[in-house]
Amino acid sequence: MKNTTLLLFFLFVGALTFGQNDRQLLRGKVLYRGGNVPNENVINSTAETATITNEDGEFVIAVKEGDQLVFTAVNYQLEVVTISPEILYNNRLVVEVTEKVTQLEGVVVTPENQEKFLEVKNEDFKEFEYEIDRSSEVENIAESRAVRGMQDGINFVNIFKALFKSKGEQGETRQPLKVSEVLRQVYDDEFFVVDLKLPQDKIDAFLLYCDDKVPSQTLLRKENEFQLIDFLVTHSKTYLAELNAE
Structure with missing residues (x-):
């Protein structure tokens, strides 16, 4: 009886x-x-x-069906891919990102040359059968600029957590994240221009300016976002004052 109980316990833990x-x-x-x-x-x-x-644009990450992968970088539009059974079966995924473009009056942005892209893809990846995801672009727009969470189906709370973690997928230790690395992935330009009154071409410079002034890395945690907003508002004023004085 005792052995049976132990066996059931280990089966439960294993499951x-x-x-x-x-x-x-x-x-x-x-x-x-x-x-x-x-x-x-x-x-x-x-x-x-x-x-x-990596330098070849390759990545490895643990997923299961239904997971949302978010692809972000300073110079590219945010892309979101939901893991499907087909992606899991192929175990390969190619994501095509688009460049961030400031929309100006009278300027027309034409679509990417998809045919040329496919030619290059087929030449570079003829050994494999990657699936290309062209999911709709999701705009990352700060709401009341202090309250974030589930928006357009994307969990920005989890993005904050993932960006803040000090260990990578393989357990390697990461360098501490900087304001300039995190906030461009979470807030859109509207937040910096409308709420912080920054010129759009000075956003990156302002974030670099803030890198050395962050009192603690914990300020980048999602639960401290109110303090982070206050920090950005305060330093945007001093940054603009210094900018105007030059």
Whole structure:
């Protein structure tokens, strides 16, 4: 009887452990106009894990069906991919990102040359059968600029957590994140221009300005976002004052 009880206990623990670790490693690549995109953040917002692409634009991350992968970088539009059974079966994913473009009056932005992209893709990846995701672009727009959460189906709370974690998917220690690395992935330009009154071409310079002034890395945690907003408002005023004095 005692042995039976122990056996049932171990079976239960084993089943529970399996249920928590049923994700598989997914290989992928991020491209822009047929070229590799290094240092792109690849965030599993469902599992709250993250990695970055290497110099060849490649990444590996644990996923399961239904997980949302968020692809973010300073110079590219945010892209979201929901893991489907087909992606899991192929165990390969190619994501084509688009460049962030400031919309100006009288300027028409034409679509990417998809035919040329496919030619380059087929030449570069003829060994594999990658699936290309062209999911709709999701605009990341700060709401009341202090309250974030589930928006357009994307869990920004989990993105904050994944970006803040100090260890990567393989357990390697990461360098502490900086304001300039995090906030461009979470807030759109509207937040900086409308709420902080910054010139659009000075956003990156302002974030670099803030890097050395952050009192603690914990300020970048989601639960401290009110303090983070206050920090940005205060330093945007001093930054603009210094900018005007030059």
